[in-house]
Amino acid sequence: MKRVAFLALILAGLLWGLGFPLGKLVLRETDAAHMVLLRFAVAAVVAAPFALRTKEARALFRSPVMLGSGALYGVAFMVQFEGLSHVSVTLAALLVGAMPALIAVCAKVMGEKVSRASWMGVGAATLGAALIAGKPDGAGSPLGVALSLGSLLIFLAWLVVLKRAPKPPTPMAIPAVTVIVAAFTVLPIALVMHGPPKLDLTPMAWSAVLGLGVLSTLLATAAWQFGSARVGSASAGVFINIEPLMGASIGVLLFGDHLTLALAVGGLMIIAGSFVTVLGEKHAAPDSLQATPAPAP
Numbered sequence: 001m002k003r004v005a006f007l008a009l010i011l012a013g014l015l016w017g018l019g020f021p022l023g024k025l026v027l028r029e030t031d032a033a034h035m036v037l038l039r040f041a042v043a044a045v046v047a048a049p050f051a052l053r054t055k056e057a058r059a060l061f062r063s064p065v066m067l068g069s070g071a072l073y074g075v076a077f078m079v080q081f082e083g084l085s086h087v088s089v090t091l092a093a094l095l096v097g098a099m100p101a102l103i104a105v106c107a108k109v110m111g112e113k114v115s116r117a118s119w120m121g122v123g124a125a126t127l128g129a130a131l132i133a134g135k136p137d138g139a140g141s142p143l144g145v146a147l148s149l150g151s152l153l154i155f156l157a158w159l160v161v162l163k164r165a166p167k168p169p170t171p172m173a174i175p176a177v178t179v180i181v182a183a184f185t186v187l188p189i190a191l192v193m194h195g196p197p198k199l200d201l202t203p204m205a206w207s208a209v210l211g212l213g214v215l216s217t218l219l220a221t222a223a224w225q226f227g228s229a230r231v232g233s234a235s236a237g238v239f240i241n242i243e244p245l246m247g248a249s250i251g252v253l254l255f256g257d258h259l260t261l262a263l264a265v266g267g268l269m270i271i272a273g274s275f276v277t278v279l280g281e282k283h284a285a286p287d288s289l290q291a292t293p294a295p296a297p
C-alpha cells in the first residue's frame with residue numbers, strides 16, 4: 001500500500017509542477033484572473049459528480065470550514081498566477097520551494113514540535129528565497145516576486161483551515177467541494193477585475209486550460225490527499241519539492257528561461273533547505289501540518 005501512496009505523491013508533485021508551464025501558455029492569450037477562472041470552472045465541472053453524489057458530500061457545502069478553505073484556495077491561485085504573469089516559469093516554480101519552510105514555522109507557532117534540523121532548513125530556504133527576490137536578474141519584477149511569495153502565505157492559511165475540515169464521506173469529497181467553492185469565489189472577482197472571460201482561445205490554450213483544471217487542480221489535490229494519509233509526515237513532505245523542480249526544469253528546457261547564478265543558487269538553497277526541514281520533522285506528531293495536502297498551481 002505504501003508503494004501506491006508514494007506513487008500518488010509523485011504524481012501530485014509532477015502535476016502541480018506542470019501547472020506553471022501550462023499557466024504560462026494560457027497567459028499568452030488572456031489575463032491571470034480569467035485563466036484561474038477557466039481553470040477552476042473546468043475542475044468544478046469534473047468534480048461535481050463527486051461533490052453531489054451523496055447526502056453527506058453535499059452537506060460539506062454547509063460547513064464554514066469548507067467554505068473558508070475553498071475561498072482561500074481560489075484567492076491563492078489568483079494571487080499566484082497574477083504573480084506568474086510578471087515572472088518567469090522558473091522563478092515562480094523555485095519560489096514555491098519555500099513552502100515546506102513556511103509550514104514548519106506555522107507548525108511551531110501552533111505549538112507543534114519543530115526540530116533543530118528543521119530550523120536549519122528554514123534558514124536555508126528563506127535565504128534562498130531572499131536571494132532570488134533580491135536579484136531576479138530579469139526573471140521577473142519585484143511585484144511578481146511579491147505576489148508569488150504572498151500567495152504562499154494564503155496557501156498556508158488554507159492548510160491551517162483545512163486541518164479543521166469534517167471527516168469526508170468519500171476520498172474525493174473534500175477536493176471536489178474545495179474546487180467548486182473556489183470556482184464560485186473566483187467568478188465574481190474575475191468579472192469585477194476584467195469582465196467576462198475571453199473564450200476564443202487557440203486550441204493550444206484550451207488544452208492547457210483543460211490540463212490545469214483536470215490534472216493540476218483536481219487530480220493533483222486528490223492524489224496528494226490519498227498519499228499523505230498513508231505515509232509519515234516527513235516522507236510525504238519531501239514530495240512537495242517535486243513541484244519546483246518540475247516547474248523550473250520545464251521553464252529552462254521548454255520556455256527558454258535563463259538560469260542565472262542567483263536563480264540557480266537560490267533555487268538550490270530553497271530545495272535543499274526544504275528537504276532538511278521536512279526530514280527534520282520525522283519526530284513530529286502524526287497530525288502535523290505537513291501531513292496536510294500542500295498547495296501548488
